[in-house]
Amino acid sequence: MESSNAPGGAGGGRREATRQKLYEAAVTLIAEQGFSATTVDEIAERAGVAKGTVYYNFASKSVLFEELLRHGVGLLTASLREAAERTAEESGSKVDALDAMIRAGLVFIDRYPSFTQLYVAELWRTNRAWQSTLMVVRQEAVAVVEDVLRAGVEADELSDEIDVGLTASALVGMVLVAALDWKAFQPERSLDDVHAALSRLLQGRVSGHR
Amino acid sequence: MESSNAPGGAGGGRREATRQKLYEAAVTLIAEQGFSATTVDEIAERAGVAKGTVYYNFASKSVLFEELLRHGVGLLTASLREAAERTAEESGSKVDALDAMIRAGLVFIDRYPSFTQLYVAELWRTNRAWQSTLMVVRQEAVAVVEDVLRAGVEADELSDEIDVGLTASALVGMVLVAALDWKAFQPERSLDDVHAALSRLLQGRVSGHR
DNA sequence: CCTTTTGAACTGACTGGTCAGTGCAAAACC
DNA sequence: GGTTTTGCACTGACCAGTCAGTTCAAAAGG
CATH class of the missing domain: 1.10.357.10 (Tetracycline Repressor, domain 2)
Structure with a gap:
C-alpha cells in the first residue's frame, strides 16, 4: 500500500496538486469577495473538485x-x-x-x-x-x-x-x-x-x- | 462615527441621531469582522435599537x-x-x-x-x-x-x-x-x-x- | 396626528460541515 | 502473469443551522 503521498516536500503528488488548485481558487475568490462572502462550494467549483475534497484536504474553511x-x-x-x-x-x-x-x-x-x-x-x-x-x-x-x-x-x-x-x-x-x-x-x-x-x-x- | 458625533450636516433630529448610532455600531463591527460576517441583528443590538429601525432608516445592509x-x-x-x-x-x-x-x-x-x-x-x-x-x-x-x-x-x-x-x-x-x-x-x-x-x-x- | 421606533414572528434562501460510498493504482498473493 | 486486496483521494447528496429582509400591530414621541 503506502502508495502516493509526498515524501520530502513538494512532489508531484496528486494531493499536493489538489491543494495547489484550491489555493489558487481560494485566493482570487477571497480577494474579490472577502473571506465570509466566499463559500466553500464556490472554491471547490472553481478548483474543479468536489466540496468533500476541500474538507479532505483541509480541516475547515x-x-x-x-x-x-x-x-x-x-x-x-x-x-x-x-x-x-x-x-x-x-x-x-x-x-x-x-x-x-x-x-x-x-x-x-x-x-x-x-x-x-x-x-x-x-x-x-x-x-x-x-x-x-x-x-x-x-x-x-x-x-x-x-x-x-x-x-x-x-x-x-x-x-x-x-x-x-x-x-x-x-x-x-x-x-x-x-x-x-x-x-x-x-x-x-x-x-x-x-x-x-x-x-x-x-x-x-x-x-x-x- | 467611532466616538463623538460631529454629524457634519444635520441638527439634532431624532432620525439623524439614530442613523449616527447605527453608523457607529456598524463601523466597529464591520472593521472587526468584515461586511459579510457582520449581521444586521448585531448592528441593531450594538446601536441599541430594534432591527426594524435599521430597515426604517436604510433600505438595506x-x-x-x-x-x-x-x-x-x-x-x-x-x-x-x-x-x-x-x-x-x-x-x-x-x-x-x-x-x-x-x-x-x-x-x-x-x-x-x-x-x-x-x-x-x-x-x-x-x-x-x-x-x-x-x-x-x-x-x-x-x-x-x-x-x-x-x-x-x-x-x-x-x-x-x-x-x-x-x-x-x-x-x-x-x-x-x-x-x-x-x-x-x-x-x-x-x-x-x-x-x-x-x-x-x-x-x-x-x-x-x- | 403624524413621524419614528419597537419587537417579535416568519420566510425562504443559503452555508459550513458530514458521511456513506466510488474509483483506481500500487501491493500482495498464488 | 493474473487475480485479489488495500487504502488513499475524491465525490456529492444531505443536514442542521443561520441570516437578510418582511410584516405589522402597537407604543412612544414631539
Missing part, C-alpha cells in the same frame, strides 16, 4: 485560509530576503538593498495581486480566528526590512534618528498602496516605471530641488 | 454600508483639504502643506481607526456592489494630495520628475500603513512621535547622512 496565508507570505519573505542578500553581495550599499527589496515587493505584487489584496484586507482585523497566524507572518516579512534598515544605520549610511519599526512600516505601506493602485487603476504601466517613482521617493529626491 | 463609506471619507477629505489650505495661508510652502496633511491623516486615523481599517479592507476589492461608490470617494481624497503635489512642482519646490499620481498613492500608503500599525501594535506611542518619523521620511532625511 478557516484552516484552508490560514495555510494559504502562510504559503503566500512565505513566498514574499523568501523573495525579499533573497533580494536583500543578493544586493548585499554585489554592492554592499544598504540603500541599494532597500531599493532591491522595493523592486522585489513590486514583482511579488505584480505576480500575486490577489494574494496581496487579500492580505491587506485582513491584516488589521481583530478578533478573528487567524489573527495570531497573521501577526507571526507579518512580523517575519517586516523583520526583513527592519534588519536592512538597522544595518544601514550601523553602517552610518542611514540617519541614526530614524525609527526602524515605523520606517519599515511606512516603506512597506508605500510599496503596498502604490502597487495596489497601480494594478487596480493603471495596470498598463510598466514595473520599471513604478519602481523608478518609488526609488525617487525613497532617496528623498522629491522635495529639495535636484 | 449594503445601503447602510455605502452611506457609511461616503460619510466617513467625506470627513477625511474635508480634514485634509482644511489642513492644506490652512498651511498654504500660513507658510506657502507646499512641503509644509504635505506635512500638515500627513498630520491631518494621522489625526483622522487616530480618531477613527475602525473606519480606516474597514476602508482599507474594501478599497481594492472588485465586483462588489459598492465598488463605484468607493472609487469616487477614493479619488476625492487622493485628489487633495495630488493637487498639493502639482502645486509644489509648479512652484519649483518639488522635482518636476515626480509622478504625481503614483507619489500621492505612495504617500497615502505610507501614512495609512504606518498609522494602522501604530494603532494595532504600539497604541501607546504619541501622535507627535509618529508624525516626526513620517516627516523625516517625507523630507528625505533618511538616506543621505545628515
